[in-house]
Amino acid sequence: MSRPNTGEIDPKDTARAEIRSYAIGFVASLLLTGGAFAVHLSGLSVSWKIALICAAALVQIVVHLRKFLHLSFSGEQSREDLLLVLFSVCLLAIMAGGTWYVMADLGERMHQSGMDGAPMHSMSAD
Amino acid sequence: MNEANLYPGLNLGGGHGDAHDQAENTVFGFWVFLMSDLIIFGILFASYASYRDPIGLAGGPGPRDLFDIESVAIQTAFLLVGGVAYGGVSLAVKYETGRAKVIAWLLLCAALGAGFLFFEVKDFITQAGKGGVPQASGWLSSYWALVGLHGIHVLSGIVWILAMIAQIIKRGMDDTVKVRLSMLGVFWHFLDLVWVGIFSFVFLVPLA
Numbered sequence: 001m002s003r004p005n006t007g008e009i010d011p012k013d014t015a016r017a018e019i020r021s022y023a024i025g026f027v028a029s030l031l032l033t034g035g036a037f038a039v040h041l042s043g044l045s046v047s048w049k050i051a052l053i054c055a056a057a058l059v060q061i062v063v064h065l066r067k068f069l070h071l072s073f074s075g076e077q078s079r080e081d082l083l084l085v086l087f088s089v090c091l092l093a094i095m096a097g098g099t100w101y102v103m104a105d106l107g108e109r110m111h112q113s114g115m116d117g118a119p120m121h122s123m124s125a126d
Numbered sequence: 127m128n129e130a131n132l133y134p135g136l137n138l139g140g141g142h143g144d145a146h147d148q149a150e151n152t153v154f155g156f157w158v159f160l161m162s163d164l165i166i167f168g169i170l171f172a173s174y175a176s177y178r179d180p181i182g183l184a185g186g187p188g189p190r191d192l193f194d195i196e197s198v199a200i201q202t203a204f205l206l207v208g209g210v211a212y213g214g215v216s217l218a219v220k221y222e223t224g225r226a227k228v229i230a231w232l233l234l235c236a237a238l239g240a241g242f243l244f245f246e247v248k249d250f251i252t253q254a255g256k257g258g259v260p261q262a263s264g265w266l267s268s269y270w271a272l273v274g275l276h277g278i279h280v281l282s283g284i285v286w287i288l289a290m291i292a293q294i295i296k297r298g299m300d301d302t303v304k305v306r307l308s309m310l311g312v313f314w315h316f317l318d319l320v321w322v323g324i325f326s327f328v329f330l331v332p333l334a
Contacts, residue, residue: 011141015221018136022213029206033325037199040330049334057326061319068209068315069134081134081157088161095165096172103176110181 025067032060133157135312136216138304145301149308156309160316163279167320170272171327177265178332186263189332192253198329201245202321205280208238209318216311219304228299228307229291235314236287239280246277269328276324279317286310 214231
């Protein structure tokens with residue numbers, strides 16, 4: 001489905017656009033990284049810090065996908081790259097999110113049952 | 127972008143003829159591998175998050191005892207700039223600005239990657255010295271597995287870069303080399319992406 005290169009596009013123009021795209025990606029990543037570290041040093045409350053760091057990380061991952069890995073989210077992709085990414089992320093959300101949820105829930109229930117007793121050791125065995 | 131992208135990473139473009147078409151299948155296949163790699167990293171992230179409680183720490187040293195946030199910032203800078211520097215490689219290959227430039231950019235990437243590894247290994251040694259060895263607790267096992275695996279990836283990336291430099295010198299910029307450089311680019315940028323998750327979720331969140 002790739003369009004043939006008719007040679008009508010001036011390669012210098014595309015080169016400039018691509019350099020600019022990398023530059024935008026670099027500046028955005030720099031700001032998001034710097035922002036995350038600044039939040040760490042700031043005096044915000046713990047839950048705010050965690051929320052902001054997570055948000056900055058997610059935005060930066062999208063920036064990397066878009067600007068450095070050149071994945072398109074708007075369907076100008078001819079291969080199933082985007083589907084593959086979405087499928088992998090879906091699997092990951094189920095497995096990683098599920099693991100984290102199950103373990104956190106288990107941990108909480110064990111804390112409720114109290115005492116640093118034997119049952120707690122069953123958790124670290126998993 | 128004026129042309130449809132055939133595969134992840136900066137596309138060589140129609141002007142490269144066969145190499146561009148050949149890259150479609152090869153880089154896509156490599157991307158499938160990277161997505162399975164992503165699943166491995168994701169699961170390690172999940173176990174790290176699960177072990178980050180008093181039981182997982184098992185009385186061993188915790189994040190505040192072990193993590194040196196300054197060193198993490200330095201590593202992040204090395205890797206981020208190293209990742210962007212690969213843009214120079216991709217553009218130099220695409221616009222055929224000459225072998226020397228491609229090699230110079232590759233060397234820059236390798237050097238920045240090596241700088242990253244230097245600080246990471248230094249941290250690992252300091253942490254082990256403070257009793258933060260993998261066998262000390264479940265949390266530390268998952269920390270070493272996750273961050274260590276990423277470090278091994280960066281090391282193999284550097285080895286790959288050096289191998290590509292040798293190939294460029296030996297074979298010149300033929301189609302095979304161009305396709306391999308496209309794959310290496312996807313790999314190198316992917317490591318950067320995983321590191322974003324590591325510095326945020328492994329280092330910054332536990333210290334918040």
